[in-house]
Amino acid sequence: MKSLWTAKCENDLLALRVYTSRLLGQEPALVLHGGGNTSVKANISNIFGEPEDLLYVKGSGWDLASIEVAGFAPVKLDVLKKMVLLDQLSDTEMVRVQRAAMTDPNAPNPSVEAILHAIIPFRYVDHTHADAVVTITNTENGAERIEQIYGKRVLIVPYVMPGFILAKKIYEMTQGIDWAALEGIVLMNHGVFTFGDDAKSSYERMIELVTEAENYLESQCAVTAASGTVAKENLLEMARIRKSVCDIKGAAMIAKLDSTAVNFSNRADVASIATRGPLTPDHVIRTKSIPVILGENPETDIADYAKAYCEYFERNTSGQLRRLNAAPCWAVWPGFGLISFGRSVKEATIVSDIKDHTIHAIQLAEDLGGWKALPESDIFDVEYWELEQAKLGGSFPIFQGQIALVTGAASGIGRACVEALHAQGAAVVALDLNPAITTCFDKKEILGVVCDVTLDESIQAAVETGIRHFGGLDILISNAGNFPASEKIAEMNPNNWDESLALNLTSHQRLLKACTPYLAMGIDAAVIMIASKNVPAPGPGASAYSVAKAGQTQLARVAALELGGLGIRVNVIHPNAVFDTALWTNEVLEKRAKHYGISVKDYKTNNILKTEVTSKDVAALACAMAGPIFAKTTGAQVPIDGGNERVL
Template structure:
């Protein structure tokens, strides 16, 4: 539904689902289609929500939205004096009979306002109808359709929205991902947190998954939702994906970042638990999260998946088989996903970072030990690549955004290094 509304409106839209007791009760009324489409509470609501909501046919939601669009255009033609320009014909909210209501908006602010108005409208309609049921005259009675049109297309009403658009104009020009919904795993720290923040800064609403219970506090801004989730727990993953869809209406970007880096051990000395745990976190968990997201990515807006692999895939090191092998498997999974999902317009690409030192993994002691092993200073060790540079988490995040956006719009199945250049890879 969200994709269809976006197409009709001509801009990406979020969808906030309301399955509260009040919304469900309203949606279950046998006459909900008749009473919900009589009109809005006030003209101020009208310019936010249009005169009526769409009524979703569970058997054919797409047709319901097409019918709403056609009906809106006919409504305009019935009342225009020839001087007005027809607004877009997409609904701003909908009633899903038996389930609840849905609010649509180009961003979280707009969908939130529409959701609030829809909630108040539902309450007002039910209160008015209850009075009729108790023997009082009246019920839910809006003004005539002609008056609704005059209010919706009144110059001063439209000026309110135009003023808001002007104020938001600068932001719109830089927000590539406005109206898009992203999931980032392993998002409480390091590369994952950097990816989440960069996607959010570029306009996306972002859901971060992490085992860390502080994730909900870390993701504290409107438009950032932190969910504690063990990505190795399939049931928890499915629920996290469902919550994302309930909150925002779908999934457009998936960043498979969660992982673990086991302590270095040779194949001979490695314990079975080390091997199994790394496979579970670094390979099986991303597969499960991708699998749970695919049905929603198929309905996404220019959907993209980014796998966080490793420079260890093309250039493995001794003593790192527990890490390198799952990452190699992850890369192969991504390549197959690109082959399978391309027909649905889903792009799948792979990013191979080398060591990213401004993350929690690289403590001062760990850096000292690693540098000493190579006979280098810490600064020399951090820049032991062709370009002699230190790659930061934010720079990895910017590459993730590029791979999720217009720059990579025609690329899938690619493996991109971000390592300063490695002689072992080149």
């Protein structure tokens, strides 16, 4: 590991604290997603001009990678130092007393390790969960190995619960010691502390200590990285696994398959080594203690996992706690790799990052004589620690964790549907013929895929790309279509007829066919067909369009009959006069209005309600149909046209 220090002549204490915190935070082998904490001690004059000794310590909820000055909580140092002398202190009391000792009531809650930072007699204190060091401590004779590497240069602290108990333990262990002789503190099964009177020396001591551990691992272990050949996925099975996990979770989840980890998943001893415990207890709130190991029958394995989780809870609970959801956060899928689950793409990515580091550490530790995690009671204490639980939670929008596929998604109604579904929490696979689809949504939860829906193989490939990316499919909005130029039946060019039927009818059937096996594994699965007012009220010159749309509607009605038994709802929207689409330029609008001798505004609102229907309105109806409002409706056709006398 290399020092990333490049700062020249900074001398602002806090600016340097932010700077090296970010250097630590951007190295995933040191801290992952909010792990670790840092501090700086400063003597600051208060509003009365009186100097005060303060500890600026990382605030709870901040990530070292992106922390700012506002992310550090200023706490009176003498109060923190007094707190360590207490015989005991509950978490709630600790937070209350620390908040009361803050000089800025708007600052975040101080890190749970604030007291420990306070008692280390150096200006700068850095704490990480460095993979290399923690890996070595998670072995049979980890403490001896640490001593072999560092000698007396570090204080080795046996595992205890983080927070007050850890601070108290280190306070007791360091009475009368010569701090100047120490370069750091290694916390068994947890992490490393370094310190120094300037930001650079504290940071670079961390890099040096971790590098020594890395060098040791390199000299002792054969494993290089958790890589391997990419396995050919079984996407249908993947969607089935996702469904089983979602059923236990009681909520929709994104499932992220990592097929590069197939070598790990294929290890003969995987069921043993992957189920001993996490890399560091801090991870348990994201990943649970262990993954589910999938075998011949994943549904049974997932159900057994949930049962075992409930038993683990019962074995360890004091009776005062509420059990967390029993669903696994990640899965080992021999032959295929690893799957990470999350309520959002972000959450699944965090789980995926943590499992990458975990499996790498497990394999290294196996080379060192055996991966050994903490006893389950220690893991449980952190998993059900009120301060850790506070980091999670929150309420979710209605489509959170659901996966939708929308065609004709680059513009008009399709685009509005993508945006509305995404705004309500869904991950969306957005298909369009227009290559701009791959760049027009700059969001992790929206995957743009170029697709010609008139080509079977193009549909198949696009659907598979979507499943591979998000893990399943719950909502299909079959929207792609076009409105051909007006042509009387007697004058119809047969190619125009065929083209309209291919796009406006057949493509919907092909897409529905490709999606059905996945929708059958979906969560509250729903299909929405975007048809047209032309179905109930056709117009002359539009036979190629109206016939196709009538066919699409009939397809939806038959699909409602056929798919209801699989729990898939199929409903139809008949929009009319939606002018904010690619079809309708201002020029065309003016021409049409002139044709009828009315203004553009009157032309746009030429309906019973005298209202303009927009793509957003149609998208809102599509979302309603995909959501709980239409949970008990299938085979319905709903117009959205401002009221049309011919449709009523």
